[in-house]
Amino acid sequence: MNLRRLFAVTVKELRQMRRDRITLAMIVGIPVMQLVLFGYAINMNLRGLSAGVADMANTSASRALVMDMVATGVISPRVSATAPQALMDQLRRGEISVGVVIPPDFEARRFDGREAVQVLVDGSDTVVQSAAIQLAQLPLDTTPTANVRPLGLGRGQIGVVxxxxxxxxxxxxxxxxLIGVILTMTMVLFTAVAIVRERERGNMELLIATPVSSAELMVGKVAPYVAIGLVQTTVVLALGTWLFRVPIAGSLFDVYLAAMLLILANLALGLLISTRARSQFQAMQMTFFVFLPSILLSGFMFPFAGMPRVVQWLAELLPLTHFMRMIRGVMLRGASLPELWPEVLALAAFTAVAMAAAILRFRKRLD
Structure with missing residues (x-):
């Protein structure tokens, strides 16, 4: 072992690493990103769940009860309704996560000790479901004074549905x-190395000599992967319904259409990465840099409502965030894609912008 030669090789690698800006950014960026995401953005103690209130009693006591619920910080009223059915429609569309129903005979139920309030919960997110149950355990004073029952409700008078x-x-x-996670991981990675692979294998010279335009090359690159993504979607759906008895409450056509929107968005993102990367290794590094925030901020692993507002704005830029809302809305809540039009529009806009940027950045040149 010659220490001089060993030192020379080590210095050479350090210099190469310094010239490789993407690798250098990964060395610093990945630890910083993980620290910020796990320490700042990930919060299992949910607060401010979007809620709707149907106060059909409209008394001073019912209004005070709603104020007590809001004071806990668990819910944040966004809409009001006149009937429980309206709240259920909003739950199905994903506009609210919790609905509070106060019946017209609230006062009589309160004095009789019967169930006086119902909390409707979107159980498609188990973390949200657990947080909403806290509303049924409000620490309210129930000791009557002077033969008058206080404003608070006794245990069991708030039911959770x-x-x-x-x-x-x-x-x-x-x-x-998982459909979204698998499609994000595979579709972005496959296309991220597409252009780079052509360059490394020497096929770019052949493409330069052809009359194929940049747009035709990009679209031709992603077309085969659309079918692959749909096959992956079918596999996950089949195993999910067979092994885990996961229901498909909505239209199967809407499920595949939502998957198609995510596939196109991820393929466009992968092509954009491919136009920036100089090697397949760099393409995989950049894919991981996109995949990590997607899986952590989209609502797949951690509740979206628990994230700070700034992080939520960042998560809105990720295709997986919008797909999570769509696929859970269609499969679990039975919603249709027209009812989830904001998420459809967001994915379509992301696809158009990313594909246009990839086409503009690509040049049929070796350099």
Whole structure:
């Protein structure tokens, strides 16, 4: 072992690493990103769940009870309704996560000790379901004074009704999300190395000599992977319904259409990465840099409502975030894609912007 030669090789690698800006950014960026995401953005103690209130009693006591619920910080009223059915429609569309129903005979139920309030919960997210149950355990004073029952309710007078996953099975929540995670990981990676692979294998010279335009080359690159993505979607759906008894409450056509939107968005993102990377290794590094925030911030592993507002804005830029809302809405809540039009529009816009940027960045040149 010659220490001088060993030192020379070590210095050479350090200099090469310094010239490789992407690798250098990964060395610093990945630890920083993980620290920030896990320490700052990931929060299992949910607060501010979007809620709707149907106060059909409209008394001073019912209004005070709603204020007590809001004071806990668990819910944040966004909409009001006149009937429970309106809240159920909003739950199905994903506009709210919790609905509070106060019946017209609230006062009589409160004095009789019967169930006086119902909390409707979107059980498609088990973490949200657990957080909403806290509303049924409010630490309210129930000791009567001067033969007058106080404003608070006794234990058992607030009932929680969980929709879409009453058994609270984790597989029901995880399997639909796995479709998005698998498609994100594979579609972005496959296309991220597409252009780089052509350059490394020497095929770029042949493509330069052909009359194929940049747009035709890009679209031709992603076309085969669309079918592959749909096959992966079918495999996950088949195994999920067979092994884990995951229901498909909505239209199967909507499920595949939502998967198609995510596939196209991920393929466009992968092509954009491919136009920036100089080697297949760099392409894989950049793919990991995109995949890690996607899986952590999309709502697949950790509840979206628990993230700070700034992180939520960042998560809105990720295709997987919008797909999670779509696929859980269709498969678990029975919603249709027209009802989830904001997520459809977001994925379509992301695909158009990413594909246009990839086409503009690609040049049929070896340098």
């Amino acid at each position: 969980s929709f879409y996953n009453p058994e609270r099975r984790s597989a029901v929540n995880i399997v639909p999300g």
